[in-house]
Amino acid sequence: MNLEQLVRKNVWEMKPYSSARDEFKGEASVYLDANENPLNDKYNRYPDPLQWKLKEKIAQVKGVNPEKIFLGNGSDEPIDLVIRIFCEPRIDNIVAIDPTYGMYQVCANVNDVEYRKVLLNENFNFKADELLKNTDEKTKIIFLCSPNNPTGNLLDTKEIEKTLESFDGIVVVDEAYIDFASEATWLTRLHKYPNLIILQTFSKAWGLAAVRLGMAFASPEIIKLFNKVKYPYNVNILTQNFVNDELDKLALRKEWIQILLNGRDYLKEELSKLPFVEKIYPTDANFLLVKVDDANSLYKQLAGKGVIVRNRNTVSLCVGCLRITVGTDEENKKLIETLQNI
Numbered sequence: 001m002n003l004e005q006l007v008r009k010n011v012w013e014m015k016p017y018s019s020a021r022d023e024f025k026g027e028a029s030v031y032l033d034a035n036e037n038p039l040n041d042k043y044n045r046y047p048d049p050l051q052w053k054l055k056e057k058i059a060q061v062k063g064v065n066p067e068k069i070f071l072g073n074g075s076d077e078p079i080d081l082v083i084r085i086f087c088e089p090r091i092d093n094i095v096a097i098d099p100t101y102g103m104y105q106v107c108a109n110v111n112d113v114e115y116r117k118v119l120l121n122e123n124f125n126f127k128a129d130e131l132l133k134n135t136d137e138k139t140k141i142i143f144l145c146s147p148n149n150p151t152g153n154l155l156d157t158k159e160i161e162k163t164l165e166s167f168d169g170i171v172v173v174d175e176a177y178i179d180f181a182s183e184a185t186w187l188t189r190l191h192k193y194p195n196l197i198i199l200q201t202f203s204k205a206w207g208l209a210a211v212r213l214g215m216a217f218a219s220p221e222i223i224k225l226f227n228k229v230k231y232p233y234n235v236n237i238l239t240q241n242f243v244n245d246e247l248d249k250l251a252l253r254k255e256w257i258q259i260l261l262n263g264r265d266y267l268k269e270e271l272s273k274l275p276f277v278e279k280i281y282p283t284d285a286n287f288l289l290v291k292v293d294d295a296n297s298l299y300k301q302l303a304g305k306g307v308i309v310r311n312r313n314t315v316s317l318c319v320g321c322l323r324i325t326v327g328t329d330e331e332n333k334k335l336i337e338t339l340q341n342i
């Protein structure tokens, strides 16, 4: 892979914005370099644009070098940035599995980049050859999501491997749900694939969706490109400090994951007893994709009783399906009781 050939020319050649916080690094007693107001101590100073303190801590938890980490305003930021870095609008294209997370296509559309969907098979898995057949010399990115949303399954390791080895563009593997999965993260193999970008997030297993922090892991060369294109202060100090403290609660997070996996088992068992449930798809995430006899009607009836699930009836391969997130024990019970009384 030749990174320079892959990156948009304007991005490769541009000089990034240099902020006051970039220019002077170190300790001083008087800071008069950033036009800040000195009178509101604690929140008056611009935060570290590269969030080094937080990255060091994440690096420890994830076993990755901090230079291989990009932090963004949710995963949605690196999804948008990767398209802006690599894809020339109206010229380059993106290939992705279908169905999958909707933001890849939305960001492609916003950036005026062609988005090619390759339908998964009936087991919601894919063949690398099938994806690669849909690429051409203008394909810059392949998006994979494992465990996939809304299907819940892990993608086949061998096929991801083959994609990484055969495609000389960027392969993004979105691991938003990896903490609930029975297989290991791709992080341990990051060093083997210079074209791999792994996305993870604090929004799911960490229980911090409101805080907005997403991670991208890639080679230091790719991370440098992200840093070049991002807004200078894309992660605010409240988020940086808060997540820094949350990272100490590793044991609690493990407990949460176990509670949610137990809840998932409970839902699987109880849902399978309902006469209108036709199929519960295997899942490695904190949600279940469930095929029912009439998804639209069931969705409305549930909503009428204050229980909201996601109607996926119009999504490819998901006709008749509802996507149900695992809740608290109480919420799961309420869902099942409501369904039993329909």
Ligand SMILES: *Cc1c(COP(=O)(O)O)cnc(C)c1O
Pocket: 073, 074, 075, 076, 077, 101, 145, 148, 149, 174, 176, 200, 201, 202, 203, 204, 209, 213, 214
């Ligand atoms: C929920 C989810 C995310 C998380 O997005 P954030 O912007 O980090 O909240 C990313 N990818 C997938 C596939 C998701 O389902």
